[in-house]
Amino acid sequence: MKHSIFTFLIFCFSISFSQNKKIPIIAFHGVPPGIFSTKEQFAKMKSVGIDVCYTVFNSTEEVNKALNASYAANTKLIINIKTLQIDIKNAVNQFKNHPALYGYALADEPGPNQFADLRNDLLEIRRFDDKHVVYINLHPNYVPQELINGLSYETYVKNFITEVPVQFISFDHYPIVKNKVRDNWYENLEIIRRLSYQYNLPFWAFACSTIHYNYLQPTLQAMKLQQFGNLLYGAQVLQYFTYWTLTYEDNWIKEKYSYSIVDDKGNPTPTFSIVKNVNDQIQKLAWVFLGSKTNHVYHIGNQIPTGSFELKSIPQEFQKFSTHNKAAVVSLMSNNQSKFIIVQNKSLTEILNLDYQIKKKMDRVNNKTGKTENLLLSKKYTSNILPGDILIFTYNK
Template identity: 40%
Template sequence: MPIIAWMGVPQNHTNIVRFQEMKDAGITISMSNYTNSDSLQKALDIAYQLNLKVMIRCPELYNNTEKTVLRFKDHPANGGYFLLDEPITSEFPKLKELLQKIEAIDSTHFCYINLFPNVAMPELYSPIDYRNYVALFLNKIPVKILSFDHYPIVNGFIRVNWYQNLEIIQSEADKAGIHFWAFALTTAHDYYPIPDLAQLRLQVYSNLAYGAKGIQYFTYWTPTSNRWDFHKGPIDVDGSKTIVYDYLQQMNNEIQNYSLIFLTSKTIKVSHFGEIPLETKELTSLPYFVKSIKIKGGNALLSEMKNEMNYFFMIQNTNLNKEIGIDIQTDLQTKIVLKNGYIIPANLIKEEFKLTPGDMVIFMR
């Protein structure tokens, strides 16, 4: 599964040791801003040695597009072309023009544009509402992947419209016939906390439950800013590892152990139990192989996914600070897919079990 580091290894730290460190954290694509194409070339060459990708992002991509695309289109570490973060609608025409110019030369790689979340100030996508902002974007610009950012954990609470944002993105991506990528926050700033493993799981597994086919982290290397108080990213400003690096590494190991399920499956139904978030659906029915389920102690997300071979039922604890109890009865053919990749019969679990905050369990039939 693509796992993207926003602000990966910076240009002035481009060396194989730092790239190996990033790979060890579970990152597969690095996204950094290079001041020139030669610096980007150096990063691509190092990434290739480690089977990593680097997104093409340098001034020459915009002011000398044809030459730059021709230079990098066949590089084996090319991870796509970075066009813009959080565009307003007036920027759509120029983005379409740039995308078409790039894809006329290189139709193999994708062009990356990341959209605002639904918590952005409405005037940024005015005069239309958020769903229409996303729909207009997809109508005007033929991207191959839809990306958006939404950091839901603020001051110890989960934003009420986060799942609404996921519902909209999933729906519009399905209409367009493309996949979407989503974010988890790994660098604290202002009212966004230093994440722990539970917070990463909450964000990542909810994104995957809605059908995300790529996970992005903001950020890998802690940036400096005059506006935001960035601190304690996985790699701190001085280049040292923080505890968040360890959480990130564990999270990505879990993702890759489940990646075959999430990459090959289509999400067919997402419902919620307990407090029902805005514009989401309450749990009213169960998959055919689940006889009964009791959830105690808090809120839960339930996702039904299918691929060509199996039907999956995922249950996630969507509380920030408390466990939930699960008492589930299934048929004899149902199994549980464990985090280490092992598969066991579901009927081995004969009692109520606990899910810690943000965590989930996957049943397979």
């Protein structure tokens, strides 16, 4: 079943606090069930700029307690509970009328052998509730091939879309390993962007916000690189893995999960202020990204990532446009009658100096306020773009 991006966004708005020009942001492994499932903890989550919480529950009682606490804090829940797979009708009918429900989670990183069952479960959920999302999150393109039956990554995603009638594409790719950006991150974004438009499905993307395996302590630069990178490729919903520091399973302790947005008692870590800073900036710029279409994405620099495209000539709206060959992403976007040229600094450590002069009427968007600033045709400009950050130009069609 195919849904237009426009139709789905209208659907999202009807279930997500009637947000006007606000990008939905989700905490994956958010506030856990039990003693921490309180209004105060959900309010803390909301204060960092996250309004939707994905949580795994063990019982109906845990879900109801969390829904009530979430409602009191004006947040929403995506619920993952085993009873949903055992008795879909009963589970859905128990929760579908709760005002804090955002949706139901069916699977995280499924393999192709699960697609038929997921299709059946999704359609069964929709028999009883067609007003809430059904959440399924896909593997990244660095998944071992044996987990996707030896398929190419693009075929894996395409088969999922054609077999399971989802309303959006969600995938997790954590691109910064030991403070280095994975070579295949942009290829993953290209594939998802291409299939998103081919099948008229918006996509949801992730940033890594916790130490685990070879992922180091989150930094402001890395968080901006990930979330703005997602937006420049067209993501309409952003996610964080994880909100809560995971310590209640042996593997999470073994892999030393730490420095998530809050610790395992719900207290803010240094990552909390980083994520709040990034989310605040994102929402100031939401009018640019929400409902937009990414027409082209190009890269500048000595090394053009696999699967991406090099910017071979400057945008036609400029007389001068130079990063001095420093690494950058240039995204060409449109949103209703507005067009945008957005430059992202791909470095995690160095400021990018962009020298430019416009040759048609154009404004620059202030990163801190989201307001536009007039540019003069006769003036030569230099803007300093911080590591991971962006600079937005806009004009009317």
